[in-house]
Amino acid sequence: MAGLFSKILSIGSDKELREYNSIAAKVSSLGDTFAKMDDEELAGQTVRFRERHANGESLDDLLPEAFACAREASDRVLGMRHFDVQVVGGIALHRGTIAEMKTGEGKTLVSTLAGYLNGIAGDGVHIVTVNDYLARRDSEWMGKLYNFLGLEVGLLQNGMPLADKRPAYAADITYGTNSEFGFDYLRDNMVMRADMRVQRGHKFAIVDEVDSILIDEARTPLIISGAGTKSADTYKEFARAVRGLERGEEPERDPLGGPVPEPDGDYIMDEAKHTIAATERGLRKIEQRLGVEIYSDLSGQLANHLQQALKAQYMFHRDKDYVVIDGEVKIVDEFTGRIMEGRRWSEGLHQAVEAKEGVLVREENQTLATITLQNYFRLYDKLSGMTGTAMTEDAEFREIYKLPVTEIPPNKPVVRVDHDDRIYRTIEYKFNAVADDVERRHAKGQPVLVGTVSIESSEKLSKMLTTRGIKHEVLNAKFHEREAQIVAQAGREGAVTIATNMAGRGTDILLGGNPDELADEMLAEAGTPADIATPEQLAEARKKAREICSAERERVLAVGGLAVIGTERHESRRIDNQLRGRAGRQGDPGETQFYLSLEDDLMRLFGADRMDRIGALMAKYDMPPDMPLKAKMVSKAIEGAQRKVEEINYAMRKSVLDYDDVMNQQRQVIYEERNKILDGKDLIEHISEVTSATVEREVREYCPEGTASEDWDLDGLRSWLNELAGVDDLPEFSKEADTADVVSAVDAYVSDLYAKRTEDLGEDITHRLATQVMLRVIDTRWMAYLQEMDYLKTGIGLRGFGQRDPLVEYKQEAYAAFGQLVDTMYEDFLRTMLHIRRNTAPVAAATPAPSALDGANYSGPAEVDGAEGTRGSVFSRARANARPAQGAHAERREANAPSPKASEAKPHTYRKADDPDPYVGVGRNDPCPCGSGKKFKNCHGRNR
Template sequence: MINALMKSIFGSSNDRYVKSLGKIVNQINALEPQIQALSDAELQAQTAKFRDQLANGQTLDDILPEAFATVREASVRVLGMRHFDVQLIGGIVLHRGEIAEMRTGEGKTLVATLATYLNAVAGNGVHVVTVNDYLASRDAEWMGQLYSWLGLTVGVIVPNLGEFERREAYGADITYGTNNEFGFDYLRDNMKHSKDQMVQRPFNFAIVDEVDSILIDEARTPLIISGPTEDKTDLYLSIDAVVKEIPEEWYDADEKTKNISWTEDGTEEIEKLLIEAGLLETENLYDVENTQVVHHLDQALKANKMFKRDTDYIVKDDKVVIIDEFTGRMMDGRRWSNGLHQAVEAKEGVKIEPENQTMASITFQNYFRMYPKLAGMTGTAATEAAEFWDIYKMNVVEIPTNKPVQRIDEEDEFYKNTQDKFQAIAKAIAEKNAIGQPVLVGTVSIEKSELLAEFLKKEGVEHEVLNARQHEREAHIVAQAGRIGAVTIATNMAGRGTDIQLGGNVEFRVGDELAGMEEGPERDAAIAKIEEEVAAERQKVVEAGGLFVLATERHESRRIDNQLRGRSGRQGDPGLSRFYLCLEDDLLRIFGPDTLFSRMMNSNLEDGEAIGSKWLSKAIETAQKKVEARNYDIRKQVVEYDDVMNDQRKVIYEQRAEIMDSEAVGDVVVDMRHDTVNALVTAACPPGSYPEQWDVEGMKERIAEVLDLQPPIDAWLEEDTVEPEIIEERLRAQVDEIMEKKMANADPAIWTRVEKSILLERLDHHWKEHLSTLDALRQVVFLRAYAQKQPINEYKQEAFGLFERMLDTLREDITSILLKSELRMAPPVQEELPDLPDFLTGHIDPLTGLDNSNDGDGSAERPEMFGSLAGSPRAASGPGGANRDNPYADQDVSRNALCPCGSGNKYKHCHGAAA
C-alpha cells in the first residue's frame, strides 16, 4: 500500500527515468530552428562534421542532440515524417543500449533511425535485426532513403546472397538482416580458412526490432550448422539388435514425455550385453569413452519402446515419415535429430540415412551478447523485463504514447466447450461486420484459424485467413485490416511490423492498385483519390468503434496477448479488445478437470452460456505467469549448457583467428611438438614414480606411433643418471632435428602455408568431433540426477575434461602429421583457398529434436535451409549470380578466376557453373 502511495505521488522508476530524458529532448527541440534553416547541402554536410568531431575527441553523447535534430529534419525532407518527442525519447533509450517498449503504431521503425544514424556516423557498422526477410528488405529500402541522403551506406542481408554481395553489405555503415542470417554468417565465417573469405567485421552495435520475439521466443532453439557424418549403419543395427532383447523390467518408461531411464539392475545387464556385442570401449557403461554408445542406446530404446508405427510415424516408400501429433499429417522432409530418426530406421529395417553432425552452433543469447552495445524495441517487453536483465543486462523502458490510448479492453468471456465458444465468436464477428466495424481475430494455431473460418462461412461473413507463411502477402492484407467490414483471421504473431490504419493504408493501396501506372498527372490524381477514399472510410470506421481485436484463447504468455491487443487503438484511435476462453483451451487445462474453477463452470453454465469476472481473469493471469516461468527455465537451461560450450568456442575461434592473422605459425607448431613429447614421456613415467614402475614398452610403442621414431630408450635407461626429463630432452632434440632438415629443404613461404593449412584443418576436424561428443553427452547427462548429482555441473566437469583431451589430441595429431609428411614440389597451379561445402543450417529445438527454422514469426515452419555460400550453386543464383545462357562460354576464362560478369564469385560458381 505504501509503495502504491509513493508511486502515485512520485511516479514509478520508469516514469522518473523517462522524465529525466526530457532535458535532452528539450536540447534537440531547441536546435530545430537552426537545423531547419540549413539548405539541403548544408544538412547533408552534417555527417562529415559529426565524423570530424568524433575524430577530435568528442563522444556520441556529445553530438547526440544535434545528430538527432539532423535526422528529424532530414526525415521531414526525405520521408515526409517528423519524429514526435516520445520518439526522440525512444531513440535515446536505444542509443543507451536499452529496450524501448513502444505500443503498436507509435513508429518504432522511424525511432530506430535516430540511434542507428548516431552510432553509424562513427563508421564501425550498425546492425538492424528484423524478424523476417521481408521486413529487412522493406526497412532497408524505406529508411535507406534517409541514410543515403545523409551520406551513409546501407546494406541488406537476405538468403541466397553471394559472398561478394554479403561482404559488401556487412561493410556498409548500416546493415539490415534477420537474426538467422547474422547468426549463420558468424558461424560460417569461423569455418573459413582466410580472413579474406570472411564477410562480417568486428561487432559494434545492434538494434533488434521485435526484440521479444528474437531474444525470447526464438532463443530456446540454438542455431546449428551441420554436415553429413561418416556411415554408422553397422552401429545403429548392432545396438538395435541388442535393444530388441531387452525386457521391460530393465527400464522405466514415461509415456507422457517419451523418456526412458534404466533401472539399477537394467544398467548392469545392458552392460553385459554391450560387452558381449563388442560395443563398449571400457566395461563401465557411463565412462566418458562410451558416451556415443550410450547416446545411441538410449535413442534405440526410445525408438523401439516409445515410438509406435502408424501413430508417431509411418513407413512409406522405404522411408520413415514423421506424423504430426497435433494434426495427424505426414511431415515429409522432417527428421528427428540426434540419431533418433536413424534408430527408428534401424528398427523398421529400412535404409538408414546418414546422421547430420554438428559442425558449428550457437544460441541467440550468446551471439547477441558479443555485441559491445545491444538495444531493442518492441510493443511488449515489460512482462519479460527480468529475463532481459538476467540474460542480456538490458533494461526495459516503457515509452509513453504520443496520444492517450482510447482502446477499451473488455473482460474475458468463458464458455464450457470449444463448440459453444466458436459459435459465440462467429456471432460476435457477424454483429460487428454488420455495422462495418473491422475485426482482427487472433488464433494460436493454423488449425484454430481454419476451424473458425468454417464457422464464419456458415454465418456468411467474408474473411481473410493468414497463417504467416507468406510475409509480403500477409503484410498487404494486414495493412488493410482496418477497412470497413474487414475480417482478418491471423495466428497471434502474424503481421508484426505492419501498421493497421483505420480506413486502410494509403501507401499499400497505391502500391497494389497503381503498380503498373507511370509517373505523371494521371497517377497523381489517382493517388489523391485514394487518399480521399481512405480519409472518408477512416471516419466511418471511427464512428463504428475502431478496430475490434478478438482472441480465440489466451496464449501461454501474457506478452503475446498484449501484442494482439496492441494492434487496436493506435495513435489515440478508438478500439475494442475481447478474449474468448473455454475449458478445452490448452491454458485452462493447466487447472485440471477437478479444480473448483472447472466444477463451477460445468455445474453452473448452460450450453452456449458465458460468464465473465475479474476473478477468473486474474486466475488465468496467474496460470500464465507459471507457464512463463517454466519457459524461462527452459531458455535459461539452454543458455547454461551453451555457456559451457561458449567458453570453449571462444578459445577455438580466437585460436583460428590468430592462425589466420599470423604471418608464420612456426612457434605454435614447435610448442605443440614439445608439449606432445612431454605428454608421451609423462604418461609412461609419472612424476614421483620409480624407474621399475615406468611403462617403457608402452612409451616405445607410442613414440613410434606418434613421432615415427625408434630412439634407443633401453640404452638410455641403462645410464645411472637417466631421468624422465633427460629422456624428454633427447626426444625433443631428435624431433627438432628432423623438422629442421625438412624445413631446410622447403621454400619458407610454402612451408608456412602448409603449417597454417594443417593447423586449421585439424583444428576444425577435432572441434567438430568434440561438438558431436558434447551433443551426445548432453542427451544422457540428465541421468546423473538419479545419482543425486546436478546434471549441469556434471556436464561442465565432463565437457572441460573432454576439451582438455581434445587439445592434447590436436597437438599430437598435428605433430604426427608434420613429422611423417613429405613435401614434394608439384607443378605450379593457381592458388585458391578451399570452398566451404554446402551444409544444412537449422534452428533445432533441444526438447523435441525438430528443426524450427522459420522466418521469425513463431508459426511458419520450413524444412532445413541451405547455407548460401560461395561454392554453392544456390549462392550463385543470388544477385549477380549464374545465368543459364553463358555469354563467356567461348572465352578462355579460368574456372578459378573471378567471373567476367562482375558478380564477385568465381567463374566456376557463376556463369561457368554448368560447364
Template sequence: MVSLGGIARKIFGSSNDRRIKATRSRVEAINALESEMQGLSDEALKARTDEFRQQLADGASVDDLLVPAFATVREAAKRVLGLRPFDVQLVGGMVLHGGNIAEMRTGEGKTLVATLPVYLNALEGKGVHVVTVNDYLARRDSEWMGRVYKFLGLTTGVIVHGMTDDQRRAAYAADVTYATNNELGFDYLRDNMKYERAQMVQRGHNYAIVDEVDSILVDEARTPLIISGPLEDRSEMYNTVDAFILKLEPADYEIDEKQRTATFTEEGTEKLENLLREAGHLKGESLYDVENVAIVHHVNNALKAHRLFQRDKDYIVRNGEIVIIDEFTGRMMPGRRYSEGLHQALEAKEHVQIQPENQTLASVTFQNYFRMYKKLAGMTGTASTEAEEFGNIYGLEVTEVPTNLPVIRQDEDDEVYRTVEEKYRAIVREIREANSKGQPTLVGTTSIEKSEQLAERLRKDGFHDFEVLNARHHEREAAIVAQAGKPGAITIATNMAGRGTDIQLGGNADMRIAEELGDMPAGPEREAKEKAIREDVARLKEKALAAGGLYVLATERHESRRIDNQLRGRSGRQGDPGRSKFFLSLQDDLMRIFGSERMDGMLQKLGLKEDEAIIHPWINKALEKAQKKVEARNFDIRKNLLKFDDVQNDQRKVVFEQRLELMDGENLSETIAEMREGVIEELVTKHIPENAYSEQWDAVGLKEGVRQFLNLDLPIEDWVKEEGIAEEDIRERITERANATAAERAERFGPEVMAYVERSVILQTLDHLWREHLVNLDHLRSVVGFRGYAQRDPLQEYKGEGFELFQAMLGNLRQAVTAQLMRVELVREAAEAPPPEAPTTFGQHIDATTGEDDFGDVAVAVMQDSRVVAPEERDPQRPETWGKVGRNEACPCGSGKKYKHCHGAFA
C-alpha cells in the first residue's frame, strides 16, 4: 500500500526536487546574460564590481544582484581559470547564498561553486570566510580561486597555523578570507584575551561557507576548542600508576567498547588500593575517599590508556611524542593533546617524556562559534544522513544538488566472511583481478595499522607497485591521490574523508606537469613537454575507462555511513564508470560490537565453507541499521555537549561583550564607581541586617570589610553609637569618603594614566576570575551527572548552580577591582612602569591547538609552556623578552621591587 506521502512525492516531487525546481528561472536568467558577458572587455567585466557596490549603496540587496553577479563570476572563471561553472554549479551557488547546505558529489567542483556566493556576499564589504579542513586546502583554494577574485577587484587573505597577529589582521581585513575551522575558533578566543581593540584580529562574523561541512560541524563538533596554560609537573605519579596497571588481570576491570568506557571491578579496586597503600599514595582507607579524588583520576586514565587506546590506530609515537590520529580522516594531528591527564597517561604507557597538564583559559564549541555568523552555509558530498542534526542545531537545510552527468557507478552488495583471514584472502584476490585488467583500485581501510598490515600482505603476495596513504605519509597526500586513477594503480588509503583532491582517471595532468617540469622556464620546450604529458594522461584515461573506471574496494564498514559514502563517492566522478564493494568479516569491530556471534553460529549451521562469502541486500540493511544506531548515539553526545555548553556560552557572551565595552570605553570611572557602590551596598547589607536594632549591628566586621575592600580606616564604631543614626546614613558616609579618596587619586595621576590603570585592572581581574569560573564549571560538570541517581535533571542542576557561580564571580569581580584600585601605590608603580602595552603574561600562552577529552569526545587546545628565560638574557626595557617571571623574583625592570609588587601587580 502506497502512503499519502509517497503519492504526494510522485505528483509534486520531493521537497528537495521542489527546491531545485525553484532555482531554474534564475539559472535561465544567468544563461541569458552569457553572450553579453562574453562581449565585455576584461576592464569592463572588472568594473562591474564597482557598479554592484554602488547599487548596494543605493539600497539594493545582495539577492537583487544574484543573477548579474553569478553571470559575472562565471565569465571571470572562464577567462582566468579556464573553468565554466555548469548549470548545476549555479544551483549549488544559490543554495549556499541562501544560507543552506549544498550536497554535491565528489568531482562536481565544490571549490569553484563557492566563488559564486562568495563574490556576491563579499560585495557588501563585511568579509566572507571560507572554512576548510586543513591548512593545505586553505592555501591551495585561496591561491587558486583568489585569481578570480583578484581579476574582479576583490582582495583575498588566508589564515594558517604559525602566522603573526599582524598577518592575521591583514588576512581578516580582506574581502574573502580562507581559513581552517580551528584557526578561526582560536582567533576568536585569543581576541577575547586581548587588552586593546587594536590588538584584535577578527572584524566580525558576517558570512561563512564551510567546506566539508559534515566533517567540521558534525564530526569535530564533539570537540570544543580550549586554550589552556600549564599546571605543575606530576609526571612521577603517572609513571607510578602506569606500573600498577600492568599488574592487573582481565578480571580486575570491565571494558565497554561501544561506550568507550573502562571501569574497575571490586577485585581490581581492592588490588589497586593495596598497591597504592604500599607505595604511600593512598590517604585514608578507601580509594574513593574524598582526599583521593586525584588518584582515582590517575588510575582511571591509566586504565583507559592501556585498554581503550591502541597504538597506530588512535595514536602513533613519533620523535618521542604521542601524536593523535584523527578517527575520521586518519590524519596525524601534531600539537593536539588529550585533556584531563589522558595524554600524560599515554606518555607513561609508551615511556616517553611526560609533558605538564593544562588549565583551561578559554573555550568554545564549534556549534556555538559558527552560530555567531549572521549567515552560514556549507558544502559536502555527504550531508543527507545528518540532515536532522544540521536542521536542529544550525538551522541549515540540506539540498541535494543533481550531478552534471548521471552517476553510472555500480555499488555492489557487501561480501561478508566469517574470519578476518578469509576476508583478506578475498581482498588480495580481488585486487589481483582488477590489477590484471588495468583497473585503478582504491583500497579503503579504517586505521593506519590495518593499512600497513594490508600493505605488508600485498608485498608478500608479490605486489610492489602500490601507494599507502595514511597519517605517516600525509606530506605526499595530494600527489598520491592525484595519480590514484592511473591504469592498474593500487592505492591503500585510511579514511578518505575531505582529502580535497580529486582522483582523476588517467592521473592529474596539472600535478604531473608541476612535479615533472618543476622550475623549467616557459618557452617552446616546456610547451612541447606539457602537451606530451596531457596527451599521455588522455591516453591513460581511455585505458582506465576501458578497464571499468576506479574500483573502490573497502576493507571494513565505518561506524558512520557518511564515511563509507565518502569513500564510495571517490569513484564515478563526472559521469565516469566505476564500481564499489565492501569486504567484511564477522570479526570486524562494527560486526563484533553489534552481535556477530549469533550470525556466526547461524552461518556454521547453514554450512558456510571456508573462503565462501555471504552476499545479500539484507546484510547491507542490517549493517545500515547498526550504523544508524551509532550515528544516533553520537548525535546524542553532541546534543548533550551543546546543551551544557549553551549554559557556559550564555555566560561567555556576557563576559566577552563586557570586555569589548571595557576596551571601547574612553572613561571607565562611571563603571568603577558603580562597582564601588555595589561593594559598599553588599558590605552594609551583610553587617547591618534589615530591621535590626543598632545593638545588633556588626560595626567591627563592617570596619574590617571597609578596610579590606576600600583601603579606608573609618570610625564606624563611633558612628554606630550616634543617636538616631540609620543604616542609610552609614552607607552614605562610607560612599562619600570612598568617592572622595578615589577622586583625589584620579586627580593626582591625571585622566590618561588613571584610565589606563582602571582598564588594565578590570580586564585582568575579569580574565583571572573567568578562568577560575571555567575550572569551577568543569568540576561542577564532572559531578552533576550523579544527580540523576537522585531523580534530579543534571542539566537543570548545572544551569542553576552554574548561574549561582556566575553571580558569585561578578560579586568577586566588584570586590577585587575595587580593592586593587583603592590601593594607590600598587597601581601607581605599575602605571609608571614602561611600556603601557597588553600584559605579556597572556601573550605567552597563545600558541594553541586542539586535542581530545579523556572520554574521547572533547578536544582541548594545549598551549606551549611559558618560556623560562635566563636573567642575563632579559632586556629591562622590553617585558616581552622576560619570559616567565616568578611572583617573588626581583622585577627584571630593575626597580628593586619584587615582580608581584611591580610589573606583576595585576597578574
C-alpha cells in the first residue's frame, strides 16, 4: 500500500527528470566554451555571474553557465569531472528537492554544483553532514574547488570558539553538522548583545544523507540545558530499589468484558511499544525498599523516577543502546551505530542509567531553549538533500518538509547480486553460518563487509573469527576513531570488516583499497609519516600504492567484488538498503546476503505470530536446526514487521512535531521580539504601551467593571502598587469614579514615576538598562515557561483516559499559559525598572570599562538569574511531610530565589523580599492572607 502511495505521489517526476536532462544537455554544450579559458579567466567568471545576478538575472538563468564553469573547474582542481547524471542531481538540489542517488555515485561532488550556483547570491549556503569528520573532510576536499572559483568556505566543528564561528557563517559556503547549526540558532537567541550572534539567516541548505538527519534523528529535539537542582541520591536509591525484579506477563482480557485479572510478576514490559510499568506487587516491593509511598508525591516526581529507573534497568542495554567510556555513559545512535557525543537522554533517564551503571550521576538539567530538527530545517527559504535511500520515506518528506524525492538514474547499471535471505532457528546457528561464509570468502580473497545491528553482535562475531584465525577489523562505537581508515580499506583483497551501521555512510569502499590511505600506512611503517615525508618520498609511496591497489582490484573483480553480509534485519528498510549499497558501486560486481534467525529482535517483537507458525513448520518437517529456510512467507513476515516499526517510528516523530508546532509559533514571537531589541528597537517609546496594558489588567482585577466602588479591593490594589513601584499610597480619584477613571489615574501615576526614574538615571542609561532588563526578563520567563510546558507535556497523555484529546488539551493550556507569560513578562520589566536606584557609592580609582549597567543598581529577574537552588533528595521532602501539591514548583521557586542581601556597607535596593514574607507556604488555591477574599493565585500569588 505504501509503495502504491509513493508511486501516486511521484507521478510527474518523470516530466521533471526530462526537464532536468534537457538543462543538463545545455550544460554539456557549454563545455568547450569554458574548456578554452585559462585558469584566471575561468576563476573570474564568479565576479561576472555576481554582477549579472545583481543586475536582475535569476539563478535559474545563470544555471547552465555556472554549472559548466564549476564542472570545468572541478576537472582542473580535483581531477574529477561531473557525469551527466551528477549534473542532473545538482539541478534537483537547486530546485529544492531530494536527489536519491545510489551509493558511489559521488553525492559529495554533486553538492558543489548547487552550492556554487547558490553561493553566487552571497546569502550563504549551509551544507549539512552527519558528523564532524565528514564536515571537515568535505570542506577541505571540496573547498579547493570553491576557493579556486573565488568563494569562501567556512567549517563548523563541535566545541569551536565563538570567534571562529562568526567568519564560518560569514563565508559563502558553510559546512557543519545538523546539531551544530541547530544549537547555534538556539544560542543566537540567548545572547545579550547583537554582535554575539553568529548566524546570518537561513537561505539555502543542502542536507547530505538527508534521510538520516531529517527522519532518523528527528525523534530527538535539540535542547540547550542549564544546571538543575535535583539530587543524585534519588536516582541511586531508585536504581537499587528496582534491581532483581521479576518480569510478569500482561493478562488476557475477558472477551465478555469481565474484570481484568492482576498481572503476575513485579513489572510488565512491551518492548515493541517501548513501555514498562510496575505491577501492584512490584510497586509494594519497591516502596518497601525505598521507605516512601511513591504516588503520595502529587508533583509526579517520584513516579517519574520510578518509570525512568525501570526503563534504565530493563529496557536500555549496555553496548547496544549506550556504552560506558572513562566512567561516562554515552548514547549510541541506533541508526548509525555512532556515539552521539554531548547528547543526553532527558527527563532523568540519563541519570537513571548512570545510577544503574554505578558511574558519577550528573545533574539533571533544566531546559533553557529547545527546537525540533523538523522546525529548525523548516526555517530555510529553500531546502534540499541527497541520499541513496529516500523513496521509502517519500510521503513523510512531502508532508513534513514539502520536499519531493527525485530518483536520479545511476551513471552505470547496478550489477550487484542480492541473494535471498537465509533464516535459521536460533541466533547461535545463524552466527555459525555467518562465520562459515566469511571463512569461505576470505579463503578465496574476496573482501567481506559484515553488518551488525549492535556492538554486542559485532564483538560476538569478532571472537568467533579470532578463534578461526581470520584476521579482521572491527568498526563500532567503541573504535570509531579509525572509522575512515577502516572503511576505506575494506575493499582490499581478503579484507574482513565487521561493522555496525556506522559503516553505511560517508566513505566509499574502493575495490583493491584506497591508494592514498595505503601510501600513508606504508610511510608510517617505514618510520616516515606522511606529514614529515619529503615530496619525493610521498610521490614514490603513492606510486607503489597505486600499483598495489590496481593489481588487487583486478583480483577482487575476478572473485566477485565486495561481499556484504547482514547478520540481522534493521527496523528500517532504509538501513538495510544502505548496507546493501556498499557493494556494487559504479557498475562494479558485488554480492549481498542477509542471515536471520527466528530469535532476532525484529522477528520476536513485531512478527511473533508468523514466526511461531514458521518455527512450527520447521519442526513439523523435522528440518535440521542448522539448515536455512528460504520462503516467501518469511520475506513477507520480515517486510511486514519492518513496515510496522516504520509506522510506529513515524507516529513518534509526528507526535514530537505536533507538540513542538504548538511551541513553534510562540518561540518565533519571543525570538522575534528579542532580535528587535538586539537590533536597536526603542523600548522607551514602548514603555507607555506596557504601562497602560499592565495597569489596566491589574486595576480591572481589583476594581471590576460594574461593581460598586465600596466593593473594590483598594487594599489589594495598593499592595500591588507597592510591589510594583515601591509606593505606599494610591493616586487621587473621586468617590464617583468608575473603573476607567481608576485605570486612567493609576496609569498616569505609574507613568509619572517612570518619568522621574528616567530623569534621575538619565535617558542614555535608562535606554541601555531597559534593553538589558527586557532581554533578561524575556529569557527568565521563557525558561520558566519551557519548564512548565515540559511538566504539562509529561502528564497530558493521562487526559486521554477522560476521553479528551491530549494534543487539543495541550494546545489550549499552552495558549492560555503563553498569554500569561507575555503579561507577566512586561509586568516584571516594569517592576524592575521602577525599582532601579542610582548607585551613589564612590568609584574606586581603578574601575573597569563602563557597561550598560554602570551607575545603577537594580533588583528583579536579572539579579536572580543563576542563583543557587536548594539541593537535596526528593525523599527528604516527601518524608518531611512537605506540601505535596507544591512538588516541582516549590523546588523551582527555590532555584529562582532572590540573591542574598548585599552587606550593609554597600548601598542596595530595598526589596520586599528583605522583609519576612507573609505568603510563604500559602497554597495557590487557598484564600489570600491579605483578606481580599480571592484565591491566592488570583491575588498576591499571581506572579509567584
